Amino acid sequence: MTRGACIRASTIGLALVVQASWAHALGNIENGESLFRQCAGCHEVGEGARNRVGPQLNGIFGRTAGTIEGFRYSNAFERAGAKGLEWHAEELDVFLENPKQLVPGTRMSFRGFKDPVQRADVIAYLRQYSDSPSDLPEADATATATDHDLAPEILALEGDAEYGEYLSSECTTCHQIDGADAGIPSIVFWPETDFVVAMHAYKNKRREHPVMNMIAGRLNEEEIAALAAYFSNLEN
Amino acid sequence: MTINRRLFIGTGAAMLAAPMVRAAGHGMPRVVVVGGGAGGATAARYIAKDSDGAIDVTLIEPTRTYFTCFFSNLYLGGFKEIDDLGHTYGTLASDYGVNVVHDWAIGVDRDAKTVALAGGGRVPYDKLILSPGIDFVDGSVPGWDLSSQNAMPHAYKGGSQTELLKAQVMAMPEGGTFAMIAPPNPYRCPPGPYERISMVAYWLSQNNPTAKILVSDPKDKFSKQGLFEEGWQKYYGGMIERIGPDFGAENTSVDVAAMTIDIDGSVENVDVCNVIPAMKAGRIAELAGVTDGNWAPVNPDDMSSKVDPDIYVLGDASEQGDMPKSGFSANSQAKVCANAIRGALTDSRVFPAKFSNTCWSLISENDGVKVGANYEPADGKISSTGGFVSQKGEDAALRKATYEESEGWYAGITADMFG
Numbered sequence: 001m002t003r004g005a006c007i008r009a010s011t012i013g014l015a016l017v018v019q020a021s022w023a024h025a026l027g028n029i030e031n032g033e034s035l036f037r038q039c040a041g042c043h044e045v046g047e048g049a050r051n052r053v054g055p056q057l058n059g060i061f062g063r064t065a066g067t068i069e070g071f072r073y074s075n076a077f078e079r080a081g082a083k084g085l086e087w088h089a090e091e092l093d094v095f096l097e098n099p100k101q102l103v104p105g106t107r108m109s110f111r112g113f114k115d116p117v118q119r120a121d122v123i124a125y126l127r128q129y130s131d132s133p134s135d136l137p138e139a140d141a142t143a144t145a146t147d148h149d150l151a152p153e154i155l156a157l158e159g160d161a162e163y164g165e166y167l168s169s170e171c172t173t174c175h176q177i178d179g180a181d182a183g184i185p186s187i188v189f190w191p192e193t194d195f196v197v198a199m200h201a202y203k204n205k206r207r208e209h210p211v212m213n214m215i216a217g218r219l220n221e222e223e224i225a226a227l228a229a230y231f232s233n234l235e236n
Numbered sequence: 237m238t239i240n241r242r243l244f245i246g247t248g249a250a251m252l253a254a255p256m257v258r259a260a261g262h263g264m265p266r267v268v269v270v271g272g273g274a275g276g277a278t279a280a281r282y283i284a285k286d287s288d289g290a291i292d293v294t295l296i297e298p299t300r301t302y303f304t305c306f307f308s309n310l311y312l313g314g315f316k317e318i319d320d321l322g323h324t325y326g327t328l329a330s331d332y333g334v335n336v337v338h339d340w341a342i343g344v345d346r347d348a349k350t351v352a353l354a355g356g357g358r359v360p361y362d363k364l365i366l367s368p369g370i371d372f373v374d375g376s377v378p379g380w381d382l383s384s385q386n387a388m389p390h391a392y393k394g395g396s397q398t399e400l401l402k403a404q405v406m407a408m409p410e411g412g413t414f415a416m417i418a419p420p421n422p423y424r425c426p427p428g429p430y431e432r433i434s435m436v437a438y439w440l441s442q443n444n445p446t447a448k449i450l451v452s453d454p455k456d457k458f459s460k461q462g463l464f465e466e467g468w469q470k471y472y473g474g475m476i477e478r479i480g481p482d483f484g485a486e487n488t489s490v491d492v493a494a495m496t497i498d499i500d501g502s503v504e505n506v507d508v509c510n511v512i513p514a515m516k517a518g519r520i521a522e523l524a525g526v527t528d529g530n531w532a533p534v535n536p537d538d539m540s541s542k543v544d545p546d547i548y549v550l551g552d553a554s555e556q557g558d559m560p561k562s563g564f565s566a567n568s569q570a571k572v573c574a575n576a577i578r579g580a581l582t583d584s585r586v587f588p589a590k591f592s593n594t595c596w597s598l599i600s601e602n603d604g605v606k607v608g609a610n611y612e613p614a615d616g617k618i619s620s621t622g623g624f625v626s627q628k629g630e631d632a633a634l635r636k637a638t639y640e641e642s643e644g645w646y647a648g649i650t651a652d653m654f655g
Binding site for chain 1: 282286564567568571575585587590592594606608609610621622623624626627629630631633634637640641642643644645646647648649651652
């Protein structure tokens, strides 16, 4: 990956164990400006930016979602704001990856940037149009993506698959063990890292879903690792 | 998968791998499960599956095709066919080696540790799971008894009663009246009567829009009340009248021959009368002597009866604490119970009890809502540790997603029960 050199190993301290895809550092503002053209049909940012199809994006860092005066938000965004969603690099990263995942029901029809580097670039571009860094939490300037900021100890936990099998019985009330999706997605044979990252995102309410927030919310790190170990390596 | 696990395991080398068993001097330990619903079918499947043939599992269930009570309201609304709700036990027998006996359990000899069958004979057990669902409290609605269930269906057990109620709704005269007598607490599926009102209203609004729905309800408040009332106002304005205890609903009786309902002295002619009486544990729990009042008290760590440590009671019939009586709850309890029973009968590991429940309800087409909570043993009962409920005013996309999720759940839980 050509952007490997951008990883600031000294800052985040885990570059060697963490793949570039989940530990990118500051993005490239120039690339971000060019990527932002995909957003510019609906959103303005910079001097004189106005609300259009979407709200203007000046000062978005540190703002509570859904709170720009005079813009008519979806119910989904009103709720997200009422529940305390505040925009920082981490939240923007999750949102830009898949807007409907963080805010189900948003009117924003953009499907998301799948590439974390592109997201970092867009976030770096937007970052220019928010207040001076001194007014912001320190984390914003160097934060890595939400899905990717789990402590390496958590990702390194070896799961107890037998315990995972017992715990999995709570999952299989809804998620089918043969992977069939009849309205609730498959969770079988996920790589353990993806499973752990997703479950912690639900646990920490970075991914919005009331049932999953409830189920993941009471699982501890060992239990999430146990589930990941079990589901990643099911017998046929 | 069509391999019978027990045949597949066979003898010889597999015996080395089989867990050590602690049967009472008669070889393989025996678990008997009475009732093949969300509690019983799940428990039978998990014990058989996870013990890899080391435990002999017998499931006693009178019906050959089991019609779920959950989702039966969607059939009333026209969103499901009756066949969508029917499930059979073939896979439990063929893939998991469960011995499925289609008969009624009519008694339990706790000293001899046997279950008597209506067809004759007795089935011995080391551990007995009772998951019989509900029966009705005699006399709770004056004028109604079980012999009236054709004229005034309860439709609170899935199957022929559900079909009967649907047929009666479809046969209502133009502008006719559908009456429901809602049950007192505690009862199976707290949002169930109100989802039913929604679904009957939906069907009538499409096919008989001047019809009326009259509800006599002995409860002050009910599950998801704000969400239901918001939806009724939005979709079925003026069709539904609910009379609560402040207007004498506790003093409601019926005259089956005259097809009238009397709410605190005010008599109405009705065209359909859905009587949902007060409920109690399925009768076998009482016959086994494990009930106290209407329900069977259990220990929250493993669902074992407070009366007999070798009997476990799951689902609606149990008195366990904070969990609502629901298919989801019974399924959740069954897994905790299965893990505990395997641990008691073999050397398998026993893990701490965790329970959960979510109830989805459909208010109108693509307008689904949900309520859920987590539970754990505390203070001698199953106690809630937090939950959520859908909010009023949610947008159509979210409500549609919630409905689609409920369809996923139905597919998931029935696969979890029946294999």
